[in-house]
Amino acid sequence: MPKNGYTQKVQTISFKKALILAFIIAIVYAMTLFVLKDGSILKTTFNEFSSALINLMAAISLIYAAKLSIVYGRRVYVAWGLIAAAQLFDAINDIFLGVFNIGLHQTAPSLMIDLFFLAYFILFALGIYLFPRTEIIQKRWHKLSIDVSILFITVFMVSWTFFIMPVVGVTGDLFDAAIHLIGIVLYTTLLFLMVDLVSSQAKTMYKTPLLFLAASVSFQILSNILAIYPPFQESYVLMNLMYTSWVASYLTAFLAGMLQANTLNMEKPRISSEYKPWYTKSSLISYLPSIGVLSAYILLVWSYNQHIHDNFPVLEVGVGFIIGLLLLHQTISIKENEKLYKAAEDEIRYRKEVEAQIETSLREKEALLKEIHHRVKNNLQIISSLLSLQSGYIEDETAIDILKESRNRVKSMANVHEKLYHSKDLSKINFKGYIEDMAYELSKSYGSNQKIQINTEIEDVSLGIETAVPFGLIINEIVSNSFKHAFPNGMSGKISIKLTREGEDLTLIIMDSGIGLSEDLDLNKTKSMGLTLVNALVMQLDGKMELQRDGGTAFKIKFKELGYKKRI
Missing domain, CATH: 1.20.1070 (Rhopdopsin 7-helix transmembrane proteins)
Structure with missing residues (x-):
């Protein structure tokens, strides 16, 4: 056995x-x-x-x-x-x-x-x-x-x-x-x-x-x-x-x-480690010493009223012993309470010290994370500047456009890190300001000599970096495509960006009043790098994209914010 x-x-x-x-x-x-x-x-x-x-x-x-x-x-x-x-x-x-x-x-x-x-x-x-x-x-x-x-x-x-x-x-x-x-x-x-x-x-x-x-x-x-x-x-x-x-x-x-x-x-069989004995709980038994004194007092009063004086010596001795034991019980309880109070003080002091250490460590990590975002943004800005500088030495318009597109993509990523650097919550950025800044930068890059109005209707949405980077690139590619191809020969028009949220579902609609895309264009088989990149990024977000050609071009993308994926 x-x-x-x-x-x-x-x-x-x-x-x-x-x-x-x-x-x-x-x-x-x-x-x-x-x-x-x-x-x-x-x-x-x-x-x-x-x-x-x-x-x-x-x-x-x-x-x-x-x-x-x-x-x-x-x-x-x-x-x-x-x-x-x-x-x-x-x-x-x-x-x-x-x-x-x-x-x-x-x-x-x-x-x-x-x-x-x-x-x-x-x-x-x-x-x-x-x-x-x-x-x-x-x-x-x-x-x-x-x-x-x-x-x-x-x-x-x-x-x-x-x-x-x-x-x-x-x-x-x-x-x-x-x-x-x-x-x-x-x-x-x-x-x-x-x-x-x-x-x-x-x-x-x-x-x-x-x-x-x-x-x-x-x-x-x-x-x-x-x-x-x-x-x-x-x-x-x-x-x-x-x-x-x-x-x-x-x-x-x-x-x-x-x-x-x-x-x-x-x-x-097992003994529960969370056991709290009934003896220590607020119950009738926990007041046993007091009950003993009360019982002895009642017995004394009853014996006196019944004129049973033979009981008095026994009851008096019993009451004396009970009072003595009660005093001893209270003395022990007081000493135990003092120990518990001291232990509680030590525990509170220890917890405060640990809390202070955690807060200090957290502040250090926040500062370090901000510094990382700041340096990543600076590095991306350097890359963007290098691309801009390089385009000044190229005469081929096609190559210049390629460099400009690359520079805008780098800027969209740099802006994510800049927003995170300035954000109080280092895990998310407010996309309303991010999209408005991107629209302004793209308008400067493409529409300085065109009469193109860009409007934004953005709800107060905050997204983590897992979603913000691909989402920012999608907006950059679609808006850049509208600036480049929707309004030829100095044509005036309007580009609208709308972002709404219903529960966990996010909906992005980017439309322009331009000439529209060709009817035979298939988004899944396009040779355009920009649209190919958009398709890949939508898939990365597990989203769905619809294309509408009525009165211009409209891209409607539905997706959900991606959760944080642990790297380790």
């Missing part, structure tokens, strides 16, 4: 079958208990041996669960083993009681009963302690110990006032009442520890088995309260209820063992 913390499929009795078996046993026991005549030897024999057998069945179930729990680690294995041993001691105690009461017709030695019970409590408590907990839970054991002590004293005072004193007043047997009182207090302490343990196992596979064990301890508390309740000896119902509580305690312990054994067929 693996011991690395991972589970494997094993053959076990299913929990569903165990639950049905427990239900049948409970029904048969309850029916038999209420059918048999009260006080008869047969009923006493049935109670003693049936409860002992059921208790032994619970112990065997827990031993079986402990054996299989080795896969969860040695700590869990030992924890379940100690709880199983505690239940076994309780079962042996029931067997001895049955032998003495039924077989030997004698009262079992009280020392033996007390020793078995003490062994049960110690082993069970050790088992609870050994269950894995988060680091937060481990660090607060000192506060938990104080609160358990307050609970211990409070339960003792309540039981003393409402159960022990009335019982002693009726029976006069203080020792027997005190034994029951200790049992109630210890079982209540166990229950408190169990609930705390269950809350700390918020996402583990053994949370539900622990809940069943907590229910088992709760039934033990109920049976002990019923055993010392003054009208108990005279009440047939209360006596049967006490026996039923014992059996219910054993059956829930049996189910806890079977459920733990069945967790092996589930996924790997």
